[in-house]
């Protein structure tokens with residue numbers, strides 16, 4: 001019981017159970033919430049309403065998918081609805097997004 005309580009408090013202190021994020025990842029989290037979470041789950045480890053889980057996505061995949069609505073050569077997409085359009089204005093945020101999706105992956 002005691003252990004459960006301290007674990008719960010630690011989870012609360014970290015804002016929802018995630019590990020501490022680097023500065024870059026915190027910026028990436030804000031970008032993700034603002035631009036991605038409408039379709040992808042608020043927790044990138046889970047499938048969202050439209051988009052699949054994206055935690056742990058490689059920079060190569062993010063660049064292809066987010067900037068060009070494409071996939072790296074040989075990559076098999078998790079879904080093929082074609083509902084995600086390119087978001088090229090996020091080019092300057094890709095590194096932060098990548099850091100966030102890497103650090104939050106479990």
Ligand code: HEC
Nearest residue numbers: 035036039050051054057065077078079080081082083084
């Ligand atoms: C309009 C809804 C929508 C938005 C907004 C959106 N996505 Fe998606 N995303 C999807 C859908 C749907 C797919 C699955 C492919 C398809 O069906 O087109 C997808 C696929 C992906 C994939 C490929 C997953 C895989 O491994 O196959 C990545 C990576 C991704 N999205 C990242 C993002 C990021 C990062 C953002 C924000 C910058 C974002 N998406 C914004 C709907 C969205």
